[in-house]
Amino acid sequence: MEVRPTDSNIYKLLRISAIRQETQDVKTFIFEPLDIKIPYSPGQFLTFIFNHHHKEERRSFSISSSPALAEPLSITLKRIENGAYSRLLIDRTQVGDILYTTGAAGLFTLPADIANRKQLFFLAAGIGITPVFSLLKTALHEYHHLQVVLIYSNRHNKETVFYNDLVALEKKFAGRLRIEFLFSNSFDLSRARLSKWLLPTLISEYATVAKEDILYYICGPFTYMRMAIISLQEQGVPDANIRKENFDTVTAIPHILPPDTEPHNVVLNVQGQQYNFTVQYPQSILQAAKKLHIPIPYSCETGRCGSCSALCTTGTVWLSYNEVLTDTDLAAGKVLTCTGYPVKGNITLTV
Ligand SMILES: Cc1cc2nc3c(=O)[nH]c(=O)nc-3n(C[C@H](O)[C@H](O)[C@H](O)COP(=O)(O)OP(=O)(O)OC[C@H]3O[C@@H](n4cnc5c(N)ncnc54)[C@H](O)[C@@H]3O)c2cc1C
Ligand code: FES
Numbered sequence: 001m002e003v004r005p006t007d008s009n010i011y012k013l014l015r016i017s018a019i020r021q022e023t024q025d026v027k028t029f030i031f032e033p034l035d036i037k038i039p040y041s042p043g044q045f046l047t048f049i050f051n052h053h054h055k056e057e058r059r060s061f062s063i064s065s066s067p068a069l070a071e072p073l074s075i076t077l078k079r080i081e082n083g084a085y086s087r088l089l090i091d092r093t094q095v096g097d098i099l100y101t102t103g104a105a106g107l108f109t110l111p112a113d114i115a116n117r118k119q120l121f122f123l124a125a126g127i128g129i130t131p132v133f134s135l136l137k138t139a140l141h142e143y144h145h146l147q148v149v150l151i152y153s154n155r156h157n158k159e160t161v162f163y164n165d166l167v168a169l170e171k172k173f174a175g176r177l178r179i180e181f182l183f184s185n186s187f188d189l190s191r192a193r194l195s196k197w198l199l200p201t202l203i204s205e206y207a208t209v210a211k212e213d214i215l216y217y218i219c220g221p222f223t224y225m226r227m228a229i230i231s232l233q234e235q236g237v238p239d240a241n242i243r244k245e246n247f248d249t250v251t252a253i254p255h256i257l258p259p260d261t262e263p264h265n266v267v268l269n270v271q272g273q274q275y276n277f278t279v280q281y282p283q284s285i286l287q288a289a290k291k292l293h294i295p296i297p298y299s300c301e302t303g304r305c306g307s308c309s310a311l312c313t314t315g316t317v318w319l320s321y322n323e324v325l326t327d328t329d330l331a332a333g334k335v336l337t338c339t340g341y342p343v344k345g346n347i348t349l350t351v
Contacts, residue, residue, distance in 0.1 A: 011049055011100040012038055017072065019095055022161045025079040026127065027090055028064060030072050031099075038073060040104035042066050042138040043131045043217075043245070046075060047299040047307055049100045050085055059085045060299045060307070062131035062219075062245070063104065064162075068142040076161060078127040102297055105307040107324050108217065108245040110135065114143055118209045123194070123228050125153040125220025129161050131245055132219055140173050148173075149206045153182040153194050153220065178206050194224065196231040203235065212236055219245040239327070246323055249300040253339075257281070258318045264342035268310075269350040270296055279342055285317070285349070286337040296337060296351055303339035308351075310337050315347030 013034035020028040038046070045062040065071035079090040093099075108131050111117065120139055124132040129152060139146050154160040160181065170179050180202055186192040194202075203211050216237065218228045225244055232242055263280035268289060279288045286308055289296045299307035303321035309329075317335040319325075325334050337349070 012036060012103055014038070014046075014073070014099050014101055016093060016095050016097050016099070019093070022076060023159050025090070026076060026161050028074050028076040029089070029093070030065075030074040032072065034098065038101070038103050040067065040073070041109045042068070042134040043108040043110065044104040044106040045131065045245075045299075045305070046073075046104055047102045047297075048085070049102065050088075052084075057085070058102075058299050060105075060305055062106075062108075062134070062247075064130045064133050066134050066137040066141070068138040076127070076130045076133075102299075102307075105297060105299070105305070106131075106245070107306040107309070107326075107329070108135075108219070108243055110138065110143075111215065115145075117146065117215050119147040119149070119207065119214045121203070121206070121214050121216045122148070122150045122152075123199075123216065123218045123220070124150065125194070125224045126159075127161065128219035128221070128224075128245070128247065130219075132217060133162050133165075135217060136177075137169070140169065140177060146176070147208050148177045149202075150177070150179045151182065151194060151199075151202055152179065153184070153224065156183045156185045157181065180206070194228065196227055196234070199228060199231045200235055212238060212241070215241050215243070217243045217245075219247070222246070222248045222251055244323070246304045249302050249304055253302055253321045256320055258320065258341045258343055260318070260341075260343040264315070265346040266342055267346070267348040268294065268296070269348075270294060271351075281341050284320075284338055285340045285342070289337065298338055301338045303336050306336070308337040309334050310340075310349040310351045311335075313348045313350060315342060316344050317341065317347060317349075318343040 014031040015034050017032040018030040045060045047060045050057045061075040061077050064076040065074040080086040122132045139148050170177050184193050218225050258281050261281040263278045266279050268275045275294050279285050297307050299305045304323045306324035312333045312335045317340040319339050321339045
């Protein structure tokens with residue numbers, strides 16, 4: 001099977017070299033590059049391009065391999081009932097098939113100051129383990145000073161992706177990796193589901209430094225993530241120490257109007273090319289660029305993944321929604337083009 005996008009020139013090709021069944025509805029796809037090797041950081045995702053009736057559709061899947069172990073590039077994905085592309089990949093894709101990707105992106109990565117960090121807590125639920133698995137392997141193999149805790153929620157151990165690998169890692173890195181598997185079918189209800197009561201208990205149990213100094217990574221269903229974030233905030237953990245990856249691009253986002261809906265000029269630098277165009281609400285910068293067929297990166301189109309982040313060097317970009325850029329990113333001039341609108345004048349962006 002070859003899923004060919006409408007304009008394949010700007011995409012990278014990946015051939016599936018192996019497929020591993022992880023649980024009943026989860027598979028890992030292992031790739032070999034066909035043209036150029038794809039660089040990535042642990043915790044990032046690949047955005048794939050599919051062609052649906054001559055129209056491009058994109059889906060992102062987190063990378064489960066770790067560059068620190070020189071593992072071949074791989075993604076791990078769950079079959080979604082009624083899901084167009086997760087079903088296509090899980091049910092019909094075979095070894096030897098070729099997929100098209102725009103490459104790796106995402107901000108759910110280890111920080112630049114990792115040498116100063118002492119402990120990482122990973123909170124994962126279900127398929128949310130995928131980017132966490134890559135980060136956790138990298139933290140253990142590459143950063144020998146780090147203490148690592150994984151709190152991993154599933155219905156039961158048969159559905160737990162990477163269960164055996166994780167148990168083996170806990171043995172290999174005894175003293176550095178602690179794992180709390182939570183199974184919602186457990187008879188012990190006090191340790192079944194992660195809740196705003198259980199999370200502080202587990203932090204007290206496993207923390208080796210002050211809870212405000214731990215770096216937390218969260219990935220799972222929307223309600224799980226919301227509970228975990230609020231609970232950490234209530235514990236006094238600063239937002240800068242909470243990293244989150246949201247797989248859900250479906251839940252509606254609030255609709256708010258920019259403070260300025262006048263048309264403004266945008267100068268956009270992409271891959272050494274400069275484009276000039278006008279953007280006016282309700283069209284976002286990304287929508288305007290797509291209409292002009294400018295090869296600009298994007299995936300979720302809802303301010304949740306970070307694929308479309310750009311640097312704003314002049315002017316002001318107002319974001320209708322942002323789940324990924326931190327205050328530090330925003331202060332450095334980073335913006336999202338999918339939920340971004342120029343306000344108060346013209347702007348210059350570099351992707
Ligand atoms: C940054 C990022 C990283 C991701 N990483 C992974 C990963 O590592 N592994 C993985 O399996 N998925 C991952 N996803 C989710 C994945 O991209 C798709 O959203 C998912 O596979 C559904 O796509 P689809 O084409 O099968 O379904 P669609 O055809 O888009 O949707 C069909 C129906 O399924 C429901 N649906 C869509 N997405 C979800 C979802 N995520 N959970 C529950 N119901 C849903 C919708 O309600 C919709 O009605 C990631 C998403 C993002 C944004
Ligand atoms: S495309 Fe995902 S944040 Fe913009």
